[in-house]
Amino acid sequence: MAEAPAPQGGSSLLFLTDEQLRKGIEAMFFAYRGFTADPDRILEGREMGRAHHRAIHFIHRSPGTTVSNLMALLGVTKQSLNRVLRALIAAGLVEARVGRRDRRERHLHLTEEGARLERELSDAQRERMRAAYRTAGPVAVAGFRQVLEAMMDDESRRQYEALAGRGG
Amino acid sequence: MAEAPAPQGGSSLLFLTDEQLRKGIEAMFFAYRGFTADPDRILEGREMGRAHHRAIHFIHRSPGTTVSNLMALLGVTKQSLNRVLRALIAAGLVEARVGRRDRRERHLHLTEEGARLERELSDAQRERMRAAYRTAGPVAVAGFRQVLEAMMDDESRRQYEALAGRGG
DNA sequence: CTTGGAATGTCAACAAGGCTGACGTATTGT
DNA sequence: ACAATACGTCAGCCTTGTTGACATTCCAAG
Structure with missing residues (x-):
């Protein structure tokens, strides 16, 4: 996508008013609630939460990813992530394989059952x-994605695009 | 599965593939991080967090709103909200006025300093x-808003539209 | 006028999921 | 041999959510 529609001539900039921006902010707030509602519902009772969902999602997305990778992707400390991974491994949903090239690394994979839960969660979402x-x-969908991408931090956008390059 | 919208003419449904949907999901995840980053940064060190920001936002948005209203809007329990409100009132950012018609109600307003902080937060966002x-x-912005609205729960959409009707 | 229920505040206890700091252990690379 | 990396873990703390219980104040209906 090249040119933004040149705001020259009679083209109004009314979509940049504080009023319109506020609406966008509130729309993000309420929409995100809906966005997380279904997976939250599924995981509640299973003794897991949103943090586990995120880990499962990205392990599914990038099978064999390392702990460090996942830390950067999720933007949490290794201690936080470790607590989640420990639970997932204990529950038999995730497997951590010692790296072949570098045996310090742990490569993360979903087990069959982990894949099943991932499917259930992502189906709902x-x-x-x-x-x-x-x-x-x-x-509208094209616009939706454009605005979201423009809203990301540089680092997040980099990560988002790296993922997109992999399978999309 | 219900009917797909009639794939009339040459219109493709490629935007509904799992691949495209996954991209949308990841875009929401990364974009929301950016969305909250600036206010989070401002509030850190001030002994406040996202919860306080949300309360401040909606009190600014609907001055005189009651505790019950705010509870419903934020989707939290009165105990959670009360803890936040107590901190905001103690910090001199929010004022709770006893209702005139119904003196059980507390009508919430930002103080001058509360309004100043609100300004700082919303400016950044x-x-x-x-x-x-x-x-x-x-x-793109029009599409962005359309998709977000379609993503909300019915209850959230109701709240969102009620707010929009007020000042936008 | 009494009384039920609504609106609010508050205390206590708890959980999830972040954080920092410190330390230990393999393993790799220089 | 040694420093650095990747990871695990313990301990303690914070924020923000939860439930349950109880008190107060006040409106409204019987």
């Missing part, structure tokens, strides 16, 4: 996303 | 949003 996409239509 | 909007352009 995807279903909501699909409904929203369908309602809004392809043009 | 708005600035990021403005940059993102400007980068993406008006058409």
Whole structure:
């Protein structure tokens, strides 16, 4: 995508008013609630929470990723991550294999059961996303992604794009 | 599975693939991080966190709102909210006025200093949003909002629209 | 006028999930 | 041989959420 629509001539900048920006901020707040609602519901009772979901998601996404990688991706300390991983491994959802090239590293993989839970979680989340996409239509979806990408920190955008390059 | 929207003409449904949906999910995750980063930074050191920001935002947005209202808006228990409000009142940022019609109610207002902090917080957040909007352009912004609204729970959408009706 | 229920405040106890600091252990690379 | 890396773990702390219980104040309906 090249040129932004040149704001010249009669083109108004009304979409940049404080009012419009505030609406966007509130929309993010309320939408994020919906975004996390389904997985939260599924995990509650299983003694797990959002942190476990995030770990499962990215391990599924990048099988064999290391602990350090995951730390950077999630933006948490190794102690926080370790607590989550310990629970996932104890529950038989994740496997940590010693690295072959560098045996200090642990390569993380979902077990069969971990993959099953991942599927359940992402099905729920995807279903909501699909409904929203369908309602809004392809043009809106393109805009949605553009704005979100522009909103990220540089570091996050780098990570996002690295992931996208892998399987999308 | 219900009906897909009639794939009329040459319109493809490629924007509904699992791949595209996953990208949207990851974009939400990374973008939300950026979304909250600036206010978090400002509040850190001031002995306050995201919860305080949210309360300040909605009190600013709906001056005179009651505790019950705020509870529903934020989706937390009165105990959680009360702890936050107590801190805000102790810090001289928020004032709780006894209701005139119904004296059980507390009507919440920002003090001068509360308004100053609110300004600082929302300036930072708005600035990021403005940059993102400007980068993406008006058409993308419209799509962004459409998708977010479609992603909300019914209850959240109701609240979002009630707010929008008030000042926007 | 009494009384039930609503709106609020508060205490206690607890959990999830962040954080820092410190220390230990393999393992790798110089 | 030694420093640095990757990881695990213990201990302690913070924020922000939860439930349960109880007190107060006050409106509204019987």
